[in-house]
Amino acid sequence: MATPNAIEVANIVKRYGNFTAVDGVSFNVAEGEIFGLLGPNGAGKSTLIRMLTTLLEITEGTALIDGYDVRKDPDKARLRIGVIPQAMTSDGDLTVWENLSIYSKLYGIATAERERSIDELLELVDLGQWRHAPAKNLSGGMRRRLEIARGLVHRPNIFFLDEPTTGLDPVSRVAVWEMITSIKQKRNLTVLITTHYMDEADRLCDRIAIVDHGKLVALDTPRALKNSIPGSTVIEAQFLHAPAGWEQSLGQLNGVTSVQPEAAGMYRILTHDGSQTTTGLVESARRSGVVLKSLTVQSTTLDDVFVHYTGRQLRDQTVDAPLYQPPAMYQ
Amino acid sequence: MTYGFFKSARMMAIVERDMRKFLRSPALMLAAMVFPLVQLIVLGNAFGGKIHDARLGLVDHDGGPQAVRVLESLRSVESNARTFETIVYTDERLMIEDVRRGHLTAGLVVPPQFSRAVYEHSRPRIGLVIDNTDNFLTSSFEQVLTEMVQTLNQPDFQPRVVQQAELKVVELYPYIEYMKYLLPGSITLAMFVSVMIGGGIVYIDDKARGVHEGYLVTPITKMELVAGLNVAGALKAMGAGVVLTVIGSLLAGVGETFRPANLLLMLLMIVLTSFAFVTMMFFIMVRVNDPLVPRAVFGILNTLLYFPSGAIYPVQAFPKWLQWIAWVDPFTYSVHGFKAVLLKGVGLAAIWPDVAYLCLFALTMFIFSTLLFKRTL
Numbered sequence: 001m002a003t004p005n006a007i008e009v010a011n012i013v014k015r016y017g018n019f020t021a022v023d024g025v026s027f028n029v030a031e032g033e034i035f036g037l038l039g040p041n042g043a044g045k046s047t048l049i050r051m052l053t054t055l056l057e058i059t060e061g062t063a064l065i066d067g068y069d070v071r072k073d074p075d076k077a078r079l080r081i082g083v084i085p086q087a088m089t090s091d092g093d094l095t096v097w098e099n100l101s102i103y104s105k106l107y108g109i110a111t112a113e114r115e116r117s118i119d120e121l122l123e124l125v126d127l128g129q130w131r132h133a134p135a136k137n138l139s140g141g142m143r144r145r146l147e148i149a150r151g152l153v154h155r156p157n158i159f160f161l162d163e164p165t166t167g168l169d170p171v172s173r174v175a176v177w178e179m180i181t182s183i184k185q186k187r188n189l190t191v192l193i194t195t196h197y198m199d200e201a202d203r204l205c206d207r208i209a210i211v212d213h214g215k216l217v218a219l220d221t222p223r224a225l226k227n228s229i230p231g232s233t234v235i236e237a238q239f240l241h242a243p244a245g246w247e248q249s250l251g252q253l254n255g256v257t258s259v260q261p262e263a264a265g266m267y268r269i270l271t272h273d274g275s276q277t278t279t280g281l282v283e284s285a286r287r288s289g290v291v292l293k294s295l296t297v298q299s300t301t302l303d304d305v306f307v308h309y310t311g312r313q314l315r316d317q318t319v320d321a322p323l324y325q326p327p328a329m330y331q
Numbered sequence: 332m333t334y335g336f337f338k339s340a341r342m343m344a345i346v347e348r349d350m351r352k353f354l355r356s357p358a359l360m361l362a363a364m365v366f367p368l369v370q371l372i373v374l375g376n377a378f379g380g381k382i383h384d385a386r387l388g389l390v391d392h393d394g395g396p397q398a399v400r401v402l403e404s405l406r407s408v409e410s411n412a413r414t415f416e417t418i419v420y421t422d423e424r425l426m427i428e429d430v431r432r433g434h435l436t437a438g439l440v441v442p443p444q445f446s447r448a449v450y451e452h453s454r455p456r457i458g459l460v461i462d463n464t465d466n467f468l469t470s471s472f473e474q475v476l477t478e479m480v481q482t483l484n485q486p487d488f489q490p491r492v493v494q495q496a497e498l499k500v501v502e503l504y505p506y507i508e509y510m511k512y513l514l515p516g517s518i519t520l521a522m523f524v525s526v527m528i529g530g531g532i533v534y535i536d537d538k539a540r541g542v543h544e545g546y547l548v549t550p551i552t553k554m555e556l557v558a559g560l561n562v563a564g565a566l567k568a569m570g571a572g573v574v575l576t577v578i579g580s581l582l583a584g585v586g587e588t589f590r591p592a593n594l595l596l597m598l599l600m601i602v603l604t605s606f607a608f609v610t611m612m613f614f615i616m617v618r619v620n621d622p623l624v625p626r627a628v629f630g631i632l633n634t635l636l637y638f639p640s641g642a643i644y645p646v647q648a649f650p651k652w653l654q655w656i657a658w659v660d661p662f663t664y665s666v667h668g669f670k671a672v673l674l675k676g677v678g679l680a681a682i683w684p685d686v687a688y689l690c691l692f693a694l695t696m697f698i699f700s701t702l703l704f705k706r707t708l
Binding site: 050053054055056057075078079081083085086087088089091093094098102103105106107108134150 | 338340341343344345347348351352355356540541542544545546547548549550551707708
């Protein structure tokens with residue numbers, strides 16, 4: 001029997017005047033799944049997550065949260081979701097406990113249940129000993145854990161995390177990953193996460209959707225996505241005195257699916273058979289009198305998948321749309 | 332408690348958050364109270380006082396007994412009210428030049444044959460040369476010198492039947508010093524500044540930091556959220572109002588404040604003014620996202636609402652268009668109500684129009700700001 005869907009998105013569109021931020025995106029997220037949304041800056045990830053969490057009005061299409069249409073039953077949808085926004089929005093002047101207590105009240109949780117629930121959550125995110133500390137005194141990672149706890153005060157079924165580890169140091173990032181995995185298992189949550197970090201998506205997500213220019217360009221498991229691009233291994237080699245036609249020679253090596261010349265004699269070679277291609281490459285260079293200056297061999301990563309589907313790793317883009325953004329002074 | 336779609340617990344959670352935040356960092360709000368207090372002390376002492384130690388030049392071209400009487404009268408003012416000191420000149424042109432240069436505030440010219448004209452009852456005149464660039468100083472001088480001339484005109488022997496009509500002024504209230512006159516405006520201003528900071532600047536800053544994004548993903552309704560933010564803003568303004576009332580009354584010496592009946596009326600006015608101001612501010616800021624906007628409009632709103640209200644100058648002296656602003660301005664009704672209670676000690680019967688207007692204004696602003704409030708980003 002198929003797992004029921006926690007999130008169902010069908011042909012969802014968001015327009016700002018003539019600009020289409022999200023263009024006919026459809027996907028389902030099964031109950032208990034961790035679903036990742038990847039995409040370059042301005043791809044429409046945050047807009048998408050904001051529509052699903054009732055923060056933005058949907059222009060066209062439907063989004064069901066636990067079976068409730070976010071346009072028709074937003075309050076029922078809100079009770080089923082926990083949201084961790086991109087910005088740290090916990091109150092620095094309030095203590096950890098007060099931050100959680102106020103949000104419990106906003107969800108209408110009764111006093112006795114509130115006390116018990118907050119204690120449990122503080123243990124869950126390992127902030128029990130900091131309950132009376134002002135949030136402003138917490139480190140970035142601890143503050144993020146507080147926000148995770150805040151999103152769970154009303155025991156939601158579905159958890160939305162918008163770039164939860166942005167700005168955190170590597171140790172804090174790993175701690176947050178472990179916490180998300182642990183909480184997901186303990187509370188049987190469905191998680192939808194947006195991130196810029198490929199290793200984060202690879203490690204956490206059961207399935208990943210890549211969004212670019214507001215459209216869904218790929219959707220599958222991390223393994224299937226890696227297999228979907230030509231070559232399972234990436235060889236980066238730099239040569240000195242490479243003769244004309246060297247690129248074609250490299251393309252004829254065993255297993256090679258693609259050769260991309262880069263600057264300063266560097267070539268990026270995608271291959272299905274890393275060891276055969278590497279051996280052939282070294283032998284070919286020796287025979288042709290070409291100096292092999294450097295050589296790296298690695299398996300395909302989500303970075304390669306991302307570059308393959310979105311075309312570039314870094315994108316500078318301005319979007320003239322009335323999308324709410326915190327002013328620069330707060331970023 | 333739940334009233335249909337309105338859950339007071341959710342509204343109170345917003346109030347609790349704002350008040351806890353305020354109580355942890357009250358520096359900004361204390362600064363908001365300092366401004367009206369400084370204004371009360373400085374303006375209260377600077378204005379409303381009488382002119383003294385000004386310099387008055389005198390040229391006597393007559394030298395007769397009536398000219399001596401004029402000089403004696405001037406010396407009398409000089410030694411009693413000390414409005415001015417008299418400096419005798421022999422050269423009229425030099426005296427006028429000194430008035431022009433600002434060395435003298437005014438110059439008095441006793442013309443030749445002045446004494447003869449007095450005795451002959453042929454319209455004796457004294458000339459007053461005055462620097463009229465300062466209206467206040469000019470009118471004060473004119474008043475003092477007119478009174479002095481009237482005294483000079485009194486006959487040595489009063490006729491048995493006085494034929495001239497005389498205006499007898501009956502003052503209903505004790506003399507109101509300018510600081511007392513300013514106090515109602517200062518209390519109102521303290522609440523306005525508090526609302527500007529607590530309801531305007533902090534509200535937009537929270538919005539920009541994403542705090543409201545956190546609220547909007549919860550099931551809180553528009554009305555609960557707007558009510559919560561308004562109640563929190565009003566509570567802060569009430570605090571400012573109460574503090575200014577107590578400190579201001581002690582500074583200005585307004586004992587009327589501390590009568591129990593007046594305290595209750597003051598509290599009523601403070602509560603209503605706070606709600607009127609905070610709902611107005613919320614209405615103005617409800618669609619604003621840029622944190623610089625409330626800071627930029629602060630001065631404009633202050634000038635536009637405070638000055639036409641009659642807090643520092645009577646509304647009756649304003650041109651018609653300014654009176655229209657005063658007519659809709661909640662400041663006007665607040666200042667009027669506070670004046671009635673603090674300076675006249677009158678009851679609810681005298682301030683009910685102010686109470687009614689402030690209630691109606693607050694309710695209207697609340698309804699419109701709730702309608703304008705966006706439940707999405």
